[in-house]
Every structure is written in structure tokens, then in C-alpha cells.
Amino acid sequence: MAHTSASSAGSGAKAPDSSRRSERSRQAIFDAALALVGEVGYDKLTIEGIASRAGVGKQTIYRWWPSKAAVLLDAFTAGIDEDYEKGLPDTGDLAADLKTVLRATADEFNDHAFQAPYRALAAAGANDEELSRTFVARLMEPGTQVYVNRLRRAQEAGEVAADIDVRVAVEMLLSPFSQRWLMRTGELTHAFVDTLVDQALRGLRPRD
Amino acid sequence: MAHTSASSAGSGAKAPDSSRRSERSRQAIFDAALALVGEVGYDKLTIEGIASRAGVGKQTIYRWWPSKAAVLLDAFTAGIDEDYEKGLPDTGDLAADLKTVLRATADEFNDHAFQAPYRALAAAGANDEELSRTFVARLMEPGTQVYVNRLRRAQEAGEVAADIDVRVAVEMLLSPFSQRWLMRTGELTHAFVDTLVDQALRGLRPRD
Amino acid sequence: MAHTSASSAGSGAKAPDSSRRSERSRQAIFDAALALVGEVGYDKLTIEGIASRAGVGKQTIYRWWPSKAAVLLDAFTAGIDEDYEKGLPDTGDLAADLKTVLRATADEFNDHAFQAPYRALAAAGANDEELSRTFVARLMEPGTQVYVNRLRRAQEAGEVAADIDVRVAVEMLLSPFSQRWLMRTGELTHAFVDTLVDQALRGLRPRD
Amino acid sequence: MAHTSASSAGSGAKAPDSSRRSERSRQAIFDAALALVGEVGYDKLTIEGIASRAGVGKQTIYRWWPSKAAVLLDAFTAGIDEDYEKGLPDTGDLAADLKTVLRATADEFNDHAFQAPYRALAAAGANDEELSRTFVARLMEPGTQVYVNRLRRAQEAGEVAADIDVRVAVEMLLSPFSQRWLMRTGELTHAFVDTLVDQALRGLRPRD
DNA sequence: ACATAAACGAGACGGTACGTCAGGTCTTTCA
DNA sequence: TGAAAGACCTGACGTACCGTCTCGTTTATGT
Structure with a gap:
């Protein structure tokens, strides 16, 4: 994966020769x-x-x-280099799949080494629009997209109602998670993850 | 409402005489x-x-x-000094009430004068645990609580299923909203608010 | 002894009532x-x-x-309060009298408690003309005057040549002393005092 | 003449690279x-x-x-950079030579541009032992030394008595001068200089 | 293999802001 | 009503970093 600089610009200034870097x-x-x-x-x-x-x-x-x-x-991002291409697991049991992944993510977010830089970047982004766009595009969006894809597939399979806005549904799932962590409004426990998934999915099922 | 300083501490240092302030x-x-x-x-x-x-x-x-x-x-906070005591409106129509309030909140968050300090504080809080605790307790928690109260009342009225974790339900409603705004992952439009409320409430209704 | 303020001025300002001090x-x-x-x-x-x-x-x-x-x-000056009225001893032996007094003065100047304030005042005076006038008038001049008086008497007694400028003679005696101490150009030993007195007096004697 | 910084120390702190200065x-x-x-x-x-x-x-x-x-x-000192190597003039007439030089020095000391920094340094030195040592070594001592040399030569020529302590003799000549100026105890006029030289030399001559 | 040009390590430079200290003025409270 | 206490505005302290700018010194071709 290529890691280009966050500032792509460089209009008038002479750019350094990156091949000699x-x-x-x-x-x-x-x-x-x-x-x-x-x-x-x-x-x-x-x-x-x-x-x-x-x-x-x-x-x-x-x-x-x-x-x-x-x-x-x-x-x-160089240290993460994670592989979003695999996507979420799909065992056919949406709730179980989401719980598995989110529990793992919770553990990751509770890791000290991970916290400082991620928090710092999220915070810096709040005050710097350009940075936040890069931050979102590079780190948050890919992670979100795999959830969107998984839900889209579930929707096609009839597990999720057709009139559901999948994007919003994913936000309802992930934002409470991010928010708790970033603002320290609550612990990221497995119990919380389970409740979150269960309640989120309740609203997605097709009505009888 | 009294607004005491954010630093309540004053362990060893001699505190200034606040009556002469x-x-x-x-x-x-x-x-x-x-x-x-x-x-x-x-x-x-x-x-x-x-x-x-x-x-x-x-x-x-x-x-x-x-x-x-x-x-x-x-x-x-001195400039806000808002009155959380009134609580959310309760017309009997939960969805309508939530949309009304959240649309107004969206407008407020889109106001330029409001953005800079709020963003700054949220960001600063991400890197400063003590500050974030104060920020949450002083600004976010009271706002969240009125939603919790409204949902609790709806739950008592049978509008919301008894086995719902109201706190998590409120987070599912408010966090996507905050997250979009803070991270600039999307616009806070009235349409978004409506979709959010509708999808969130879908999962709350008692099952047949 | 009255200790008026070093700043006699106080032109326009309302003076505090010193009787209630x-x-x-x-x-x-x-x-x-x-x-x-x-x-x-x-x-x-x-x-x-x-x-x-x-x-x-x-x-x-x-x-x-x-x-x-x-x-x-x-x-x-309040701590000094010394009595200049006695003047220098007059045993008839000018050299002996001067050595006695200057040796004692050397000891005093070598005393630590004396040094700090005296040095400080001399230094402050160098940059503050008004202060230096007060300093000189209050502390240095009275001390100098007793030497002038003693030499004047010796001059009247024929021990010192009539065409000698007594003031300058006293400066030749005291300034090397002060200078050594203030600028730290040398030690104030009894030997130095003796040499100083002897050489200074050599030039004062009437010529044959 | 090289003027190194007043702070020769640099014990533990890493010294800056003076070649890039x-x-x-x-x-x-x-x-x-x-x-x-x-x-x-x-x-x-x-x-x-x-x-x-x-x-x-x-x-x-x-x-x-x-x-x-x-x-x-x-x-x-960078602004002075004077040449002490020439030494005092030696016309054979010691009194005339001293008067010439001291009159010129008096004029210099009466010059406003010279006064402020010199006074300031002398004063600062009184309260700061290290500074005063540098001040004396760099500015006062070289000036004093040329007088010592001149008197030494006169002593060798028999113009000055062999048992005279030349160092003290020079102090008797220069200190009244410095003292008057520094403490403002008197004017530095040519008349004063002449009297000072005449009376100082009176005591130096070999006795009959 | 050697010239050359760019990136590099180092760090001095003109600046801005830090958080602290003290100066001198003013107001409040107490005896 | 003089004095203690101390909050206030001011301004300098000495430090830490900023981002820019040379300095030599690698290093990596490209002839």
C-alpha cells in the first residue's frame, strides 16, 4: 500500500525528489x-x-x-496497513458476525498503544478540516465500508428490510461505539457491544 | 446555574480568594x-x-x-446556560417529538459561532482525560439525559419495549448525529435526522 | 536621629501623615x-x-x-547611627592615628554583614544620581570630613605643608581603600593600610 | 585583541558552535x-x-x-579595543606626562556616551563578584598597568625613590580620580588632575 | 571511477508564546 | 483611618518550539 503524504498540494514550491528519499x-x-x-x-x-x-x-x-x-x-497508517479487502465474515448469522468483529475492535481500541495516536488524530481533525478529510478517508471510511457491504449483502438476502438506509444503519451501529471511546462516555465492553448489535438489528428486520 | 471553574482541584497551591474576584x-x-x-x-x-x-x-x-x-x-458553558429542566416535548408522538428537537439541534450545530468552541473542546477533551470528563458532565450528559427521560416515559407508556436498554437506544440516536458533525463524515440535514429517528425507533417498538 | 525618606521630593503627591506611622x-x-x-x-x-x-x-x-x-x-543608616562627632584620635602622631583608624575600618569592611548593603547602595548610586547624592551625603561625607578635620589640625600644627590641598590629600588616602574594596582590586590588609598611610604622608610633610 | 565572551565557563551545558555564529x-x-x-x-x-x-x-x-x-x-570592550601597548608617553618629565594623560582621561570620562555603560558595569560588578573580576581584568587592569610601568621606569631612572611601593603609588593617583567620578563626589577638572599629580608625586621623590 | 547534485544531520537564526515573577496601583476588610 | 491582604494590569524574565536558512557530509546515480 502506498503512503503518500497527507499534503498532496505543492503548487509553486519545488518538490523534493522522492526517489532519493x-x-x-x-x-x-x-x-x-x-x-x-x-x-x-x-x-x-x-x-x-x-x-x-x-x-x-x-x-x-x-x-x-x-x-x-x-x-x-x-x-x-503505515503501522496499521490492514487488509480491508477481506471484508466482514459472513456465516449467515449477521448478529453473530457483527458481535465477533466489534468485540475484537473493542479490544483493539482498549489497547494503550493504539489509543494515543488515534485519539490525537481524531482530535486534530476536529479543528483542521483538511486533516479530518484525510483521516476519515484513509482510516475511518474503509472500516465503515466493510460494514456497509455486509449489510448490503444481508439486505439482498432478505435478512434486512429493503427500505432501510444501510449507511445510516451502519452509523447507528458504529457511532455509539466510536463516541463512547473518543469522549470517554462509557466503557467498550463486550456486553455493550452485544446490546448494541442486538438493539440495532431489531430495527432492521423486515416487518411481518 | 452556577459555573464553577473547570479545575476544582487546588491540592497544595494556595487558592486565590474568589470573593474578591x-x-x-x-x-x-x-x-x-x-x-x-x-x-x-x-x-x-x-x-x-x-x-x-x-x-x-x-x-x-x-x-x-x-x-x-x-x-x-x-x-x-457560561454562554449556554441552557435550561435542561424543561426536558423534551411530549406530544404523545415520540417520533415527531424527537424530529422536532433534533432538527433544531442540527440547525444549532450548523451555526458557525457555535462550531469553533464546541469542536475545540471536544478535540481538546480527546487528549485530556480530565477535561473530557468535565466537558461530558457539563455539556453532553445533561443533553443526553433529557432523551433518556423521554424514552423512559415512552417505555412506561408501552410505546417502547420493556427489554430495551434505554441508554444504548439514546446513544444509537445521538451518536451518529454527533459523529457526523465532529468528524465531518456527513451533513446534518433534516432528511438525515428524520431517517435516523425513523430507523432508530423501528427497533424500539414492542414486538407483536 | 531623624530618618527622613531618601526621596525628599514628593512634590504634588499627598504626603501620608507621618505622625500616625x-x-x-x-x-x-x-x-x-x-x-x-x-x-x-x-x-x-x-x-x-x-x-x-x-x-x-x-x-x-x-x-x-x-x-x-x-x-x-x-x-x-538606621543600623549604623555612628558617632562622627568624636572625630579622629589625635595623639600627636598623625601616621599612627591614621593607621589605627584605617585598620579598624578595614576590619569593618571585611565583615560580611556590612558588605552586602553597602556594596548594593554604592552600586545603585552609580546608576542613580539622586540616590548617590544622598548616599554620599549621608554615609561617605561625614566619614571623609573627620579625616579632613584631622589633617587640617595637623596642617595648623605645622606637621603638614601649608600649600597642601587637604581635601585631595584625604582622597589620596581613602579612595585607594574604597576602590580596592568596591571593585575587588585587592585585599584590605593591615599591611596595605600601613603602606598607604606611609606613602601618603611622605608627600605632605613641609619641605626643608 | 581578541574579545572572548564574558562567560568562559560552559561546564556541563553543551556549548553552541561559535564558528556558525x-x-x-x-x-x-x-x-x-x-x-x-x-x-x-x-x-x-x-x-x-x-x-x-x-x-x-x-x-x-x-x-x-x-x-x-x-x-x-x-x-x-569591543567598542574600546584600545591599544595599551604604546604605554604612557615618556618625555622625561613624569609630572607633565601624567597630567597630559590624566587630563585626556578626564575628558573621556566626562563624555556622556562613555558614562552610561562604564558606570553600569562598575555598579553591576559591585554585586556580582565574577563580573567584577572580568571587568577589572579586561578594562581596569590594563589601564592601571601602563601607569605602573611608567613609574617603574622612573624609579629605575632615580626619579622615584627605590623604597616606594609602585602599585600603591599608582592607586593613590588613580583611585581618587575613579572614585570622584563613580560616586560623583567631585568634578573631574584639569585643575583637580594637576593638583592630584603634584601632590602624589611629592611623596615619591627620593629624599635628600 | 568519478563528478555532481540532492537529501541528509546538525543547528543557528528571527520569532511567538509559554508560564512565572515582580512592579506599582487599587480596593476591600479589619482593628 | 492606617495598615494587612491581595487582586489587578503591566512588562520582563528565561525556555521551548516554530519554520526557515545555511553549513559541511553522505549517498546514489549517470556519464
Whole structure:
């Protein structure tokens, strides 16, 4: 998977030659950024700190990224590199499939190493429209899409009513989850996941 | 409604005498903070900027608040001061009541003056656990509670199935709304609100 | 002895009623100022520090003195209160008399408690003309004058040549002493004092 | 003559790379410091003021000097850079030679542009032992030494008695001069200089 | 293999804001 | 009503980073 910079622009400025880029530095910067955001938090994460920890000149960061948020976004997505192509499991039991996946996701979101950068990026996105578009497109949208696809298939199979807006249905499933985590309004337990799936699916079934 | 400072702590440090506090300065700081966050955004909002705009010494801000986030939170809540006691309307038609209120809320969230501080606080909360607790308790929880109450009443009236977890049901209603707005994953239109309410209620009805 | 403020001015400002002044506070301020200048040095001596140490409001200091230098000057002179009226001893042996007094003075100047405030005042005077006039008039001039008187008497007795400028002669005796101490260009030893007196007197004797 | 920074130390802190130093900034800082000390006086001289006037970041000053006194000392000595190697004139007439030089020095000390920084440094030195050592070594000692050398030569020529302590003799000549100026105890007129030289030399001559 | 040009590490630079300290003024409260 | 207490506005402190800009030093072709 290619990880282009978060800033695609570069209108007038002379672009650096990315073929001569030091892979070594790039990786060291990612490692440093992720380590530091976990240690000191996003607010105290600095370009200087990353450069110093990575054993890299500041200019090497400024040459390739426009902001610390962009660095972190690239670092995080490079570390994820997950395979959305498989899609959700489809055992025929929609509720069971959703519970399986969401329980696993809950465990992931409860992992400390994962929290700091993800939270930081979500927060930075709230105040920076361009960043949030990239964040959503790169990280959130693919994850959402697999749910949409799974529900679409269930809909075709008659498991879900035809007049259901699948997109909204997925949001009803995932947003309470994201919201609890991001705003710390509640724990992400397996019990919560189960209740969420059960109640969400109640409304999707075709009426008699 | 009393708005105490976001930092209730005061462990070892000697607290200033709040009875001698200048109400004039307090109000000027709130006005400046809200105006500036709208003009320059949260990241470029500075304590110095607030102090200067408010015609106030920096120390007067540091004396009463621990961070710019705390200032903004107090400023924002002081400006809201809304009356949650009335609760949601109850015309007997749950769907209609919810649509009415959520459409109005959508309009409010689409208002520019409201966006900047709210977004900023939500974002700051993501990286600062203590702040997020205050933010949730002061701003989000009361708003959520009125929905919980309304649904509880509907449940008692038999409009909503007895085995429904009302809290989760409210989250299914409100989180997609908040999420769309915060992450900019979609527009907050009246059509979206209507679909959301309709699909959410589908699952709540008692089964035949 | 009356200790008027170092700033005699006070042209337009309404003068406080000095008859109602708290002698208790005044003394506490002097004690605090002298103690602190010895502990932290002149540069880190602050009005707030003096007020706090003296258990006194800041305004009580600002009411009666215009600057920390003025406080210190009053504190120091109040603590000295020496008796210049006796004048120098006159045993008939000018050299012996001078050596006796200057050796004692050297010991005094080498005393730590004496150094800090005196140095501080001399330094402050270098940059503040008005203060230096007061400092000189109150502390240096009286001390110089007793030497002038003693030499004048010696001149009348024929021990010192009639065409000698006594004032300059005294400066030749005392300035090397002060200079060494203030600028730390040398030690104030008894040997130095003796050499100084001997060489200074050599030029004063009437010529054959 | 090389003018190294007043802070020779650099014990634990990592020293900046002086080969990359901006000569432009260095000179601008000197100019600003000297101009400002003349305009506002030493007490109101601030690092921020110097930086701003010099068009320089504050850190550029803090990187190279430990205090405003050190800046001023370097600025002043860089501006002097005088040539002590020539020594005092030696026409064979000691009194005339001394009067010539001291009259010129008196004129220099009466020059306004010279006064502010020199006074400031002398004063700062009184309260800061390390600074005073540098001040004396860099500015006062070389000036004193040329007098010592001249007198030594005169002593060898038999013009001055062999048992005279030349160092003390020079102090008797120069200290009254410095003292009058620093403490403002008198004017530095040519008449004063002449009297001083004449009376000082009276005691130096070999006895019959 | 060598020249050359770009990326690189390092870090000085002009700036902005930080959070703290003290200055000097003003108001409130107490004895 | 003088003095304690201390909140207030002001402004400088010394520090941390910002983003830009040289400096030599690799490094990686492309002739």
C-alpha cells in the first residue's frame, strides 16, 4: 500500500525528489512519532522532539510533511496497513458476525498503544478540516465500508428490510461505539457491544 | 446555574480568594476567548491573545484557570446556560417529538459561532482525560439525559419495549448525529435526522 | 536621629501623615531588608519579599519609600547611627592615628554583614544620581570630613605643608581603600593600610 | 585583541558552535546594547529591548551571553579595543606626562556616551563578584598597568625613590580620580588632575 | 571511477508564546 | 483611618518550539 503524504498540494514550491528519499529516516521518524505520542501525548509532541529522537534533522521532516499531524497520520497508517479487502465474515448469522468483529475492535481500541495516536488524530481533525478529510478517508471510511457491504449483502438476502438506509444503519451501529471511546462516555465492553448489535438489528428486520 | 471553574482541584497551591474576584475581568475573558476561537481557531488561540483582547493581565487568567481549554470551557458553558429542566416535548408522538428537537439541534450545530468552541473542546477533551470528563458532565450528559427521560416515559407508556436498554437506544440516536458533525463524515440535514429517528425507533417498538 | 525618606521630593503627591506611622512596621521592614540583602543579594531583593518577610502590606512600603534602594539606605543608616562627632584620635602622631583608624575600618569592611548593603547602595548610586547624592551625603561625607578635620589640625600644627590641598590629600588616602574594596582590586590588609598611610604622608610633610 | 565572551565557563551545558555564529547579529546586539543603556539607563535596559532593537531573537542573546551585564561588557570592550601597548608617553618629565594623560582621561570620562555603560558595569560588578573580576581584568587592569610601568621606569631612572611601593603609588593617583567620578563626589577638572599629580608625586621623590 | 547534485544531520537564526515573577496601583476588610 | 491582604494590569524574565536558512557530509546515480 502506498503512503503518500497527507499534503498532496505543492503548487509553486519545488518538490523534493522522492526517489532519493531515505527510507531509513522515514521509518525512524515514524517510530519516533508513535513512541513519543504515547509517552508525552499529542500536545507535547513536537517536531523537534521527533527529529531528535529519530536522529534526523528537522528539515528532513519539514521537507516531507507539512505538520506534526501529517507525520502522525502517515506513521499511524503505515503501522496499521490492514487488509480491508477481506471484508466482514459472513456465516449467515449477521448478529453473530457483527458481535465477533466489534468485540475484537473493542479490544483493539482498549489497547494503550493504539489509543494515543488515534485519539490525537481524531482530535486534530476536529479543528483542521483538511486533516479530518484525510483521516476519515484513509482510516475511518474503509472500516465503515466493510460494514456497509455486509449489510448490503444481508439486505439482498432478505435478512434486512429493503427500505432501510444501510449507511445510516451502519452509523447507528458504529457511532455509539466510536463516541463512547473518543469522549470517554462509557466503557467498550463486550456486553455493550452485544446490546448494541442486538438493539440495532431489531430495527432492521423486515416487518411481518 | 452556577459555573464553577473547570479545575476544582487546588491540592497544595494556595487558592486565590474568589470573593474578591473581578466580575468585569471574568466576563471580558469569556468574551475574548469566544471571539478569538471563532476568528483564529483553537490551535492559534493563546492565553496572551485572550488577555490582550480582554484588556487583562495574563496572571489574571493563570490565577483562575489552568489552561486555555479550561477558560474556553467556562466561557462556553457560561454562554449556554441552557435550561435542561424543561426536558423534551411530549406530544404523545415520540417520533415527531424527537424530529422536532433534533432538527433544531442540527440547525444549532450548523451555526458557525457555535462550531469553533464546541469542536475545540471536544478535540481538546480527546487528549485530556480530565477535561473530557468535565466537558461530558457539563455539556453532553445533561443533553443526553433529557432523551433518556423521554424514552423512559415512552417505555412506561408501552410505546417502547420493556427489554430495551434505554441508554444504548439514546446513544444509537445521538451518536451518529454527533459523529457526523465532529468528524465531518456527513451533513446534518433534516432528511438525515428524520431517517435516523425513523430507523432508530423501528427497533424500539414492542414486538407483536 | 531623624530618618527622613531618601526621596525628599514628593512634590504634588499627598504626603501620608507621618505622625500616625507604625514604628513597629518601620522596624520590621528595616530588619527584613537588611536580612534579605545579605541572604539573596541586592538584585534579588524585592519589595514583595521585604513586605512578606516583615509581615507587612506592600502598600505600607510604597507609602513611605520610593524604591528598594531608598528602603535599604534608610535601613542601613538606621543600623549604623555612628558617632562622627568624636572625630579622629589625635595623639600627636598623625601616621599612627591614621593607621589605627584605617585598620579598624578595614576590619569593618571585611565583615560580611556590612558588605552586602553597602556594596548594593554604592552600586545603585552609580546608576542613580539622586540616590548617590544622598548616599554620599549621608554615609561617605561625614566619614571623609573627620579625616579632613584631622589633617587640617595637623596642617595648623605645622606637621603638614601649608600649600597642601587637604581635601585631595584625604582622597589620596581613602579612595585607594574604597576602590580596592568596591571593585575587588585587592585585599584590605593591615599591611596595605600601613603602606598607604606611609606613602601618603611622605608627600605632605613641609619641605626643608 | 581578541574579545572572548564574558562567560568562559560552559561546564556541563553543551556549548553552541561559535564558528556558525552570525557576526551580523553580534554587532547589532552590541550597537543596540550601547545605544539603549545610554537612552534608558542600565536598570531599564532589558534583554528583550536589546533583542528587539537589534532585530534579533532573544534566544540569540541567551545563546551567547549569560546576562545583560555580560552583553554590555562585551559590547563596551569591543567598542574600546584600545591599544595599551604604546604605554604612557615618556618625555622625561613624569609630572607633565601624567597630567597630559590624566587630563585626556578626564575628558573621556566626562563624555556622556562613555558614562552610561562604564558606570553600569562598575555598579553591576559591585554585586556580582565574577563580573567584577572580568571587568577589572579586561578594562581596569590594563589601564592601571601602563601607569605602573611608567613609574617603574622612573624609579629605575632615580626619579622615584627605590623604597616606594609602585602599585600603591599608582592607586593613590588613580583611585581618587575613579572614585570622584563613580560616586560623583567631585568634578573631574584639569585643575583637580594637576593638583592630584603634584601632590602624589611629592611623596615619591627620593629624599635628600 | 568519478563528478555532481540532492537529501541528509546538525543547528543557528528571527520569532511567538509559554508560564512565572515582580512592579506599582487599587480596593476591600479589619482593628 | 492606617495598615494587612491581595487582586489587578503591566512588562520582563528565561525556555521551548516554530519554520526557515545555511553549513559541511553522505549517498546514489549517470556519464
